Amino acid sequence: MRVSVLQHDIVWEDAAATRAHLEPQVAAAAAGGARLIVLTEMFATGFSMNVERTAEPIDGPTVTWMFEQAAHHDAWIAGSLAVRDPDGGRPTNGLVLAGPDGTMHRYDKIHPFSYGGEHERFGSGSDDVTVQLDGVRWHLSVCYDLRFADQYWRAAPDVDAYLVVANWPTPRRAHWRALLEARAIENQAFVVASNRVGSGAGRLEYSGDSRIIDPMGEVLAGGAGVETILTAEIDPSVVAEVRERFPFLLDR
DSSP states (O other), X not given: XXXXXXXXXXXXXXXXXXXXXXXXXXXXXXXXXXXXXXXXXXXXXXXXXXXXHHOBOTTSHHHHHHHHXXXXXXSEEEEEEEEOOTTSSOOEEEEXXXXXXXXXXXXXXXXXXXXXXXXXXXXXXXXXXXXXETTEEEEEEEGGGGGOXXXXXXXXGGOSEEEEEEOOOGXXXXXXXXXXXXXXXXXXXXXXXXXXXXXXXXXXXXXXXXXXXXXXXXXXXXXXXXXXXXXXXXXXXXXXXXXHHSOGGGGO
16 A cells, blocks of 8 residues: 655644645655555644634535645545534544545544643543554554553554554654654554644744654664655555564563
């Protein structure tokens, strides 16, 4: 399965402007043959706590745009956004996978980033989500989840690739890179991770460092500092071969 990661900037709290900015990048990834195009965490607005301004219903303009792009380019589109609770509770940081045939998969971030106050403005998810796309078994996760290895460990037997979308700031970029490689190595699976570039609230800077990593921890594609598109093939047979050759998971 050919996958492209969009390492992109975001127009702060302006979803319409960001969506317009991303359309040429989505088109370029699709033209390169990508079947899955990965955007970032809260890709349309940035990691904003102003949920009254940024949260949308699940059938709102941003998810509608994702489905339009998916149908137009015959590819899956992935990215998270602030999803409004129809019952009036706190929104969730929801990772949406929008399919070209109208199929939706959704994962709500289990670990809100309390250091940044996310837990005060967002509810948390409770369920792990693993989905199959084009024969590849994907486990879905969002940013801060990456620090909690147990979430990835418990999914590992049924996973070929971990999908991570993030707004991970530059001051902790060493943690980001080390944890991505660790999740790939310890679970013998691909890791596909998209992180934004540019500036956000509080003058936070984001260096990207998006990665596609193979089950042996080798970086197949990586980028930092600027907008770019990373592309690689995700092959479940590679996962099976690595796990057969090095059956470490059986010793857990």
